Amino acid sequence: MSLFEQQELYVYNSLSKTKEKFSPIHPGAVGMYVCGPTVYSNVHMGNCRTFLSFDLVFRYLKQLGYKVRYVRNITDAGHLENDGESGDDPILKKARIEKLEPMEVVQKYTVDFHETMGKFNALPPSIEPTATGHIIEQIQIVERIISEGYAYEKNGSVYFDVAKFDQDHKYGKLSGRNLEDTISNTRELTTQSEKRNPQDFALWKKAEPQHIMHWPSPWSDGFPGWHLECTAMSTKYLGNNFDIHGGGMDLKFPHHECEIAQAEACNHESPVNVWMHTNMLTLNGKKMSKSTGNNILPGELFSGENDILSKAFSPAVSKFFMFQAHYRSILDFSNDALVASEKGYNRLMESYRSLDNISTSTAGSFDVSKWRQSCYDAMNDDFNSPILIAQLFEASKYINGLKEGKETISADDLGLLQKTMHDFIFDVLGLVDTTSENNSDGNKLTGAVELLIELRNQARSNKDFATSDQIRDQLLEAGIQLNDGKDGTTFSLN
RNA sequence: GGCGUCUUGGCCGAGUGGCUAGGCAGAGGUCUGCAAAACCUUCUACAGCGGUUCGAAUCCGCUAGACGCCUCCA
Incomplete structure (x- = not known):
């Protein structure tokens, strides 16, 4: 039995001006x-x-x-x-x-x-x-x-x-x-x-x-x-x-x-x-257009080379930003909105990644099947990606609770949660986990940063905070964020 | 001028007759040598006026503002 036989999709038809069962x-x-x-x-x-x-x-x-x-x-x-x-x-x-x-x-x-x-x-x-x-x-x-x-x-x-x-x-x-x-x-x-x-x-x-x-x-x-x-x-x-x-x-x-x-x-x-x-993507409240020049090019977004942008944004973040609005709504393009989306996007990806390190128990404290259907419900309602993303954040919150040991999950539910997250984040929204694109250069970087983390921790145990803080602050300036946690120090790229 | 759409909290943005949208920011907390990051908790809404209704942000009318199409445009 195909999924489309179980899911009722409704699509807004411009001709009838109503949502119709597809x-x-x-x-x-x-x-x-x-x-x-x-x-x-x-x-x-x-x-x-x-x-x-x-x-x-x-x-x-x-x-x-x-x-x-x-x-x-x-x-x-x-x-x-x-x-x-x-x-x-x-x-x-x-x-x-x-x-x-x-x-x-x-x-x-x-x-x-x-x-x-x-x-x-x-x-x-x-x-x-x-x-x-x-x-x-x-x-x-x-x-x-x-x-x-x-x-x-x-x-x-x-x-x-x-x-x-x-x-x-x-x-x-x-x-x-x-x-x-x-x-x-x-x-x-x-x-x-x-x-x-x-x-x-x-x-x-x-x-x-x-x-x-x-x-x-x-x-x-x-x-x-x-x-x-x-x-x-x-x-x-x-x-x-x-x-x-x-x-x-x-x-x-x-x-x-x-x-x-x-x-x-x-x-x-x-x-x-x-x-x-x-609907239209606007810039300064006006429709983007080739002829008037009121537009921004993807290349400018990816490089950050544009007057209105404070930094570069990845294609995945740009897409996530657009999918946080419904396709039939006007969306205004702005640096602030992009920045906000980027933070949310990173949070979502971070929680997805941490699914690999979740321990299971016999019972779960969250109805995964019901949540999964709510993801489908969102998309079934005229491809409502903002609601879908809100649902993904609900899961994100639950995953964070699991990490902290405040929530529990069964092995079956963990599999279903992981599959559903993957289906919607990567297959439906077509997003990309940028940090997983680590190549050999990334591995070299990891080795170097891990060495610095070790040196810093030695300094910390010697109460040489001048050295440890110098390592931390200068790495941050270089775009490398150290994260001190209970199980040691990890790093992420900003 | 004609046709149509929109106006939601500090910002972005869903919803659409009674039930917490969500994200970002702010505030408080956990953690920390101090921080950062992360995580948890949490405040602030439905353009204005009038009407329908037991009840409207949600329906109707008017007013104001914005936008789109009427010419190539996603």
């Missing part, structure tokens, strides 16, 4: 699509938050025993920045600035993205398709939409006819907009637009001579429109109707709304059962 289309298997990065610059922490939130979803679904096909695309084909002729493709623009081939830009930032995700210990998706690798599929979808009567061609470009679509289906289901309002609120200068209505969006755009990235199509040498790639790739790998589609809140409109319209125009069915949207 029930995949194919029992035991989940199809999930997440909008990936546009690779024209380094991903910032805001981008990372979304991908790490979905990594958590991916990991928990797997933990429950689901077979998950997780598709996350790479947007490597330029999209228009504006509708009109002034439109500028960010990838091309970047290529001009950096004097690179567009695909060189794409490659550079794709590599950066993968390296960053690796540092965060995020699992790679099952399939990571690229937009440029699916031009044929996108052209086929455009043809299909035209034949269904929901798109029109004009001067080599093809536009989606939103008004026509709205008559037969409803446009705006996801974002809660209706077409009337959208039209009455449009202040767009409708000079020489090829579109019938300002709400229409491009499915295929004819390339201007200076536009380097273009592909042949029945309509023109050009490139696919903004929203097409996700429809093409999600339906190709997950089918016309799949379980979960995710992305940042800022993609809800128009991107995801347009995806729904495209898919429904083609297949006459709603493409996605559950839409999940992650």
Whole structure:
């Protein structure tokens, strides 16, 4: 019996605006699509938050025993920045600035993205398709939409006819907009637009001579429109109707709304059962953004090289910080909050490590099974990682009590406690115990510090406190903390 | 202007009709040669006003402030 048959998972669906009991289309298997990065610059922490939130979803679904096909695309084909002729493709623009081939830009930032995700210990998706690798599929979808009567061609470009679509289906289901309002609120200068209505969006755009990235199509040498790639790739790998589609809140409109319209125009069915949207990571109270420069990069965080940071923070601590907030809440990024998270993270890891040295007795003073279920309950409630972490701290407190001999545990419960801690800390949250990464250098350090500890203890027994305190204080300055305990002195790295 | 979200103790951040969230900081304690670290205990809340209710931080209304989308954006 798989875990998912015992655990009831509820997921907040942006479409219905309620938490729904999760029930995949194919029992035991989940199809999930997440909008990936546009690779024209380094991903910032805001981008990372979304991908790490979905990594958590991916990991928990797997933990429950689901077979998950997780598709996350790479947007490597330029999209228009504006509708009109002034439109500028960010990838091309970047290529001009950096004097690179567009695909060189794409490659550079794709590599950066993968390296960053690796540092965060995020699992790679099952399939990571690229937009440029699916031009044929996108052209086929455009043809299909035209034949269904929901798109029109004009001067080599093809536009989606939103008004026509709205008559037969409803446009705006996801974002809660209706077409009337959208039209009455449009202040767009409708000079020489090829579109019938300002709400229409491009499915295929004819390339201007200076536009380097273009592909042949029945309509023109050009490139696919903004929203097409996700429809093409999600339906190709997950089918016309799949379980979960995710992305940042800022993609809800128009991107995801347009995806729904495209898919429904083609297949006459709603493409996605559950839409999940992650909230923004803010900096100085404002959304992080590539274009405004209000952002912080993972590299700056890991090195501490940034004006707002007092020190460097490890990827695991950064992730722990983000998971202490729920994925649907706005989270403000700040040095103080990171510092607080780091201390908590160290405390949690310390107690996990001490599980190896716990002695057992016949009875336990803590209901481990009940606690274990409360961890699942937290995650079952729309992936509530802050509650999960609070539960882990409850266990942490109990473990500390065990260490002090104030609490007791049976051998079976100890095994269950250890397994559950491991499952959630490492498998679900995907955290890393940084101190366990000791390599040969670490062993050399240990030898040296142990020698100093011995010399210090000799000085102490001779009541030569000047020497002993000098060793202690200078080691602390070097970032080595000595911990005097009942069973001797240990050390930890700050 | 339209649509939507948010406002929780010194800070971060869950919860959402009656039951301690949690972390960090502060205070007290244990340990120590003194400390540090660690551990234990513990104080301070639900933006303002009005309403519904036996009971609201939680539901409704108004006010104030903040944010997001409406244009590429996770």
